[in-house]
Amino acid sequence: MSSTRASAAPAARVAAPTRREQILKEAALLFAERGFHGVGVDEIGAAVGISGPGLYRHFAGKDAMLAELLVGISERLLDGGRARVEAAPGDPAALLAALVDGHIDFALDDRPLITLHDRELDRLRDADRRRVRQLQRQYVELWVTAVRETYPGTSEPEARTAVHAVFGLLNSTPHLGAGLPGRGATQALLRRLAHGAFGALGPRTATH
Known part of the structure; x- marks a missing residue:
């Protein structure tokens, strides 16, 4: 008779972060905390256990680190949004709910990147900054x-204004510091606030 341990399915393994990913994570934390110019290469290296010159x-x-951080998160948001579109064909309300939940996860898990975007976007090279803006515009369009399909009769400017208002709400989490409740409670609160903002647009499309 096999033991329960032997018969249980093996747990899925989470790939360990690469050294490049470790560097980016620590750079994001340090840049967000002290500003791009307040952090040296040696300090980033020390945070991941390698010499500063080793970062090169x-x-x-x-x-290059800043560009990869800001372009990378914009790509991830857009890719995630597109995946949610594909997962909810013909159900705009379910899609909107999924987009809200995905952005809430981003706002809670990637707070340093929100701070970086707010403070340091203008430090990117023109080409990288244009790329970030392009990705963001595509994400907003999703x-x-x-919103317009969930709330029929909503004009394009009204929907766009509502979307940016919700982004402002969700992206404010880095400024709340330790004032947030537990993760589950925070997710539920942000979800209610976001859907409340969209609900001001009028009645939703009928669901079947």
Whole structure:
């Protein structure tokens, strides 16, 4: 007779972060805490246990780290949004709910990147900054479409204004510090506030 341990399905393994990912994570935390110019390469290296010059095997410099952080999170948001569109065909209300939940997870899990975007976006090279803006516009359009289909009669400017208002609400979490309740309670509160803002647009489309 096999033991319960032997018969149980093995737990899925989470891949350990690469050294490059470790560097980016620590750079984001340090940049958000002390500002881009307040952090040296040596300090980022020390945070991941390598010499500052060793970082240049992974990145050309701090500018490259910042670009990868801000372009990377914009790509991840758009890819996640598109995946949610594909997962909810013909159900705009379910799509909007999924978009809200996904952005809440981003706002809670990637607070340093929100701070970086607010403070340091203008430090990117023109090409990288344009890329971030392009990705963001595409992400917003996913939301605007979902809002207009969920709340028929909503004009494009109204939907766009509502979407940006909800982004402002959700992206304010870095400024709340330790004032947030537990994660589950925070998610529920942000979800209610976001859907309340959209609900002001009028009655939702009928569901079947």
